[in-house]
Amino acid sequence: MSQVRVHNFAVSIDGYGTGEGQSLETPFGHAQARLMQPWFFGTRTFQAMQGGDAGSFGIDEAFASNWGTGIGAEIMGRNKFGPQRGPWTDEEWIGWWGEDPPFHTPVVVLTHHPRPVLELEGGTTFHFVDAAPAEALAVARELAGGLDVRIGGGVNTVRQFLQADLVDRMHLAVVPIVLGRGENLWHGLEGIESRFAVEAVSSPSGVTHQTWTRA
Amino acid sequence: MSQVRVHNFAVSIDGYGTGEGQSLETPFGHAQARLMQPWFFGTRTFQAMQGGDAGSFGIDEAFASNWGTGIGAEIMGRNKFGPQRGPWTDEEWIGWWGEDPPFHTPVVVLTHHPRPVLELEGGTTFHFVDAAPAEALAVARELAGGLDVRIGGGVNTVRQFLQADLVDRMHLAVVPIVLGRGENLWHGLEGIESRFAVEAVSSPSGVTHQTWTRA
Numbered sequence: 001m002s003q004v005r006v007h008n009f010a011v012s013i014d015g016y017g018t019g020e021g022q023s024l025e026t027p028f029g030h031a032q033a034r035l036m037q038p039w040f041f042g043t044r045t046f047q048a049m050q051g052g053d054a055g056s057f058g059i060d061e062a063f064a065s066n067w068g069t070g071i072g073a074e075i076m077g078r079n080k081f082g083p084q085r086g087p088w089t090d091e092e093w094i095g096w097w098g099e100d101p102p103f104h105t106p107v108v109v110l111t112h113h114p115r116p117v118l119e120l121e122g123g124t125t126f127h128f129v130d131a132a133p134a135e136a137l138a139v140a141r142e143l144a145g146g147l148d149v150r151i152g153g154g155v156n157t158v159r160q161f162l163q164a165d166l167v168d169r170m171h172l173a174v175v176p177i178v179l180g181r182g183e184n185l186w187h188g189l190e191g192i193e194s195r196f197a198v199e200a201v202s203s204p205s206g207v208t209h210q211t212w213t214r215a
Numbered sequence: 216m217s218q219v220r221v222h223n224f225a226v227s228i229d230g231y232g233t234g235e236g237q238s239l240e241t242p243f244g245h246a247q248a249r250l251m252q253p254w255f256f257g258t259r260t261f262q263a264m265q266g267g268d269a270g271s272f273g274i275d276e277a278f279a280s281n282w283g284t285g286i287g288a289e290i291m292g293r294n295k296f297g298p299q300r301g302p303w304t305d306e307e308w309i310g311w312w313g314e315d316p317p318f319h320t321p322v323v324v325l326t327h328h329p330r331p332v333l334e335l336e337g338g339t340t341f342h343f344v345d346a347a348p349a350e351a352l353a354v355a356r357e358l359a360g361g362l363d364v365r366i367g368g369g370v371n372t373v374r375q376f377l378q379a380d381l382v383d384r385m386h387l388a389v390v391p392i393v394l395g396r397g398e399n400l401w402h403g404l405e406g407i408e409s410r411f412a413v414e415a416v417s418s419p420s421g422v423t424h425q426t427w428t429r430a
Contacts, residue, residue: 013389013408013425014401015229162369174228174389176413176425180405186229190395193228201415208226208415208423210391 002141003148006158009065010035010207015186016179017155024083027096029182035175039205041063059203063171071180072147073140074103077157078111081126087113094118095126095207106143108136110157133164155183162189169210170196220281221373221385225250225422230401231394232370236377239298240286242311244397250390254420255391264317267321274418278386287362288355293326294339302328309333310341321358323351326379326417329417336366370398377404385427 011017012035019031026032033041035184041044042054055061076085079190082093095101100121109128118126127143129136140149151161161167186192203209226232228249234246241247248256255261259270260279271425293299297308310316315336324343327410332340341359342394355364366376401407411427418424 013230014404015400145247156277174423176410176415178401178404178406180401180403184229186393186395188395189229189393192394193392200391200421200423201425202415202417206413208389208417 002144002146003168004137004151004161005071005148006161006167006172008171008173009153009158009185010173011176012175012179013179014178014180015094015184016182017153017185019179020151021099021180022053025190026213027083029144031036031152031179031182034049034177037175038175039203040172042205055091059209060173060205061117063173063209067150068104070148071105071150072144073106073108074150074159075108075110075136075140075157075161076152077154078109078177080152080154080157081111082110085113088115091115094120095182106140107152108140108143108165110136111201114170128140133166137161137166143195155185159187159189160186162192165195167212168214170210172210172212174208174210175198176206217287217359217361218383219366219376220286221382221387222408223279223386223388224368224373224400225255225388225390226400227390227394228394229393229395230290230399231397231398232323232368232373234394234397236300237294242298246394246397249394250388253355253390254282254388254418257420261306267397273420274416274424275388275420275422278388278394278424281386282365284317285363286365287359288323289365289367290323290325290351290355290372290376291367292369293324295367295372296324296326297368298364303330306330309335313377315339320326321355322367323355323358325351348376348381352376353383370400374400374402374404377407380410382408382427387425387427388422389415389425391421 016201019029021029039060042056042059043064047055058061081095101124106125112126112130114128129139151158197215199211201209234244236244254275257271258276258279262270296310316339319338321340324341326343327345329343366373412430416427418423
């Protein structure tokens, strides 16, 4: 059975997966790059997304590189796709990633405002779907052709799939910063650990990688 | 210069240091023992507090055992001392720990309702002080005779000393449970990590020990 997976999802020590005040210029709001820079930007996986071939091979990379293996489709919230809200006034927007996004699979974008399928280079296609988590997952599974489905974020999207008990595996990077405000992953998830086996391992970069495996 | 230290302070992955609904029967509220049992109860340090001589010697004990070394006094909030609120109606209450508490030093109890010094066995004396953090620290330092001062909790007390920038070293045990409600250590502490060097190390028990050392 194909699995539903979360990867490379960073939260602050107080539980925020993104800061307050997201905009075109600051997609993570006041968190800026502080959730990803300490552990992700130096990895070979991230460097390769930027077209480079350098980067680290340590524990941060060991987790980061699991992101793509066996994945047949991603589901993301509309806010991860772009900064626009409400009806699409500008269908010129093709996502933050340009003509050749790093996904290379179908991507289901959750939105109340559907628009036509967007086909980009390298196998990435964006499908705009107005659906609850279980229904969106059925669409993504069909598109994934038997492979796994990644829940790509943002925070609200991951939380909705956790609340619906649809996540099989989740990798978190817990970053020792106190963001204080933004979107909190744990809001409304009291006691969720009872459904998972949790492992933690610390990295020399200062973050702690947690893996949540559905029991 | 004597240091101000926090030890063996456990927080959930969503930042709560105690649960909701504290009472005589449930001093940690709905968190019950879930913040301490996974890593602390099995240590030799905790077992010794109960009068035993068994217990683990691994990483959890390595951190737990630092609790007493070099400490000359503790400061605790009144809620750690006992469940009563408001004026003391019952001075028979001598704390949760009985006639021979594990502190073996002077203990400053922060309260708006002073009462006489309480001398117990083994060197523990409780001093009831109505003072802000800096002033209470001056009292504790005097009592500590040049040794370090431990901030013993609860959550609000630790947070107040952090807000006043009076903490030199803090050891946290981050427990992978989502408590959802209670007292949150991080409330009002946005950006506090900039004042500290933070290390993290994971334990086979599943918790992550963090040390916050004032830069």
